[in-house]
Amino acid sequence: MKKINWGIIGLGKIANRFANDITLSKNAILYAVASRDRDRAKAFSQKYNVAKIFDSYEELLKDPDIDIVYIATPHTFHFEHAMMSFKHGKHVLVEKPMGMNAEEVTAMIHEAKARNLFLMEGIWTRFIPATEKLIELLAQNIIGDIISVKADFGFKADFDPKSRIYNKNLGGGSLLDIGIYPIYLSLLVLGIPADIKAIARMAETEVDSYCAMLFDYANCAKAMLESTTEADTPIEGYIYGTKGYIKLHRRFHHAKTISVHLSGKEEEIYHMEYQGEGLLYEIEEVNQCILNNQTESKKLPLSTSFNLIQIIDRVKEKIGLNYL
Ligand SMILES: NC(=O)c1ccc[n+]([C@@H]2O[C@H](COP(=O)([O-])OP(=O)(O)OC[C@H]3O[C@@H](n4cnc5c(N)ncnc54)[C@H](OP(=O)(O)O)[C@@H]3O)[C@@H](O)[C@H]2O)c1
Incomplete structure (x- = not known):
């Protein structure tokens, strides 16, 4: 059976936990990682036995052998990095929150659907x-x-x-x-x-x-x-x-x-x-969706991510939290 080739961009705390759990999956390979810092990418690749490293997120996205990208950068970059991934034809698992507001999330969902690409928010806790x-x-x-x-x-x-x-x-x-x-x-x-x-x-x-x-x-x-x-x-x-x-x-x-x-x-x-860091269940859900040509998860559909960010936006308004 085909294995899913994963790429990770942004090699911080959660990326490490995620990489650990990809190594537990029978359906996935952690194929490439990208960091703004080449030494960090190198150290990460040695730790998790990754074939390819990049010191540019976009260079990773150009690699034709990558099926899906896990975006593990800070919240404010999720939109930009997801849109860049779609442009290069990659499926996307993006960390939570999916975007900074409902406008960003709406645009991300629209773009994924228009390109027939998979998109899911990294609420791994849904799958444990x-x-x-x-x-x-x-x-x-x-x-x-x-x-x-x-x-x-x-x-x-x-x-x-x-x-x-x-x-x-x-x-x-x-x-x-x-x-x-x-x-x-x-x-x-x-x-x-x-x-x-x-x-x-x-x-x-x-x-x-x-x-x-x-x-x-x-x-x-x-x-x-x-x-x-x-x-x-x-x-x-x-x-x-x-x-x-x-x-x-x-x-x-x-x-x-x-x-x-x-x-x-x-x-x-x-x-x-649960096994590993607990992220394995989310990884397997995504693997299965991609293997079955599904562009969203039934357990964590895009409508849930949209509803979630809309609620968060309403809370932000009540407390006067503004990121503009
Ligand atoms: N699902 C979970 O349980 C969970 C847990 C923790 C965090 N998260 C989510 O994952 C995302 C990352 O969190 P984290 O705790 O892993 O953060 P972190 O340790 O700070 O790592 C974020 C990484 O993003 C990259 N990055 C790109 N531009 C950056 C910038 N301008 N400033 C700082 N970093 C930048 C860096 O990677 P390079 O330098 O390697 O490029 C950095 O290591 C957040 O959106 C957070 O909500 C999820």
Whole structure:
């Protein structure tokens, strides 16, 4: 069977974790990597046994043997790098958030569709066993009618105006970097909110270092979500229903344990281990889509990425977060 040849552009933290998991895939080869720094590309290629290195992202994209590009650059470059990849006829897996706003995401989706190329946002947490289990439990209506979703994601990042976390030019702020995970959970479980309330605290660089969100849904369900780069928080997820609740244990977005707590019953615990860094499941989903000539994933369709960024845009508006 044909193996999918992957290229990676931007060799930072997540690219390393991703490369590790490609080596676990039977359907994929990490064929080429590109960095702005040739020495970094060389060291990376030696670590993960990569055949080709480039010191220019565009030169990698010109390589005819690459099937798909994984874009692991800071948020503000996702649009530019995805569009450049499409121009060279490459399928794209782009890190989250797919773009900086709904306009960028709309244009990316349009371009991928026009060229009949695959596009997906790198929400790898959608594909891990715990998320599949959660979806199965919710489909069984095990906790009754859902009344609310509660999730937090916070880690303490010391203030550095140049870092990706705080630098506005790199798309800094907690909302886009980690707030996206609680929001994705709410979208998965409850859909698109009818009303959004949000408050934030801004860092000196005018990006949010704390964001609290309250979503209200047409069926009266609620979501209470938080993200912050000021403190380490529990990083837990809860789904409350009329018959009990489901807990996604720390770190909820890539949980290895889920527990179901039904009123008046013993808790039921599911241990859901995953292989490698957990990114393998996302990689296999993409491999299968490409092998089957699908231009989007059924599990993480482009409509989900569009809905996600639209919700984020609404939160940005409420908290006065502006990247223009
Ligand atoms: N899915 C996840 O779990 C997860 C986790 C972490 C991050 N992410 C996402 O992945 C993206 C990268 O995050 P990261 O934590 O890997 O960041 P990082 O360690 O800072 O790496 C980003 C890489 O982008 C490249 N780059 C290109 N232009 C750049 C510029 N002007 N400034 C800085 N870097 C530039 C650099 O690679 P070269 O110098 O090699 O070209 C750099 O190493 C972000 O969008 C983030 O949201 C996802």
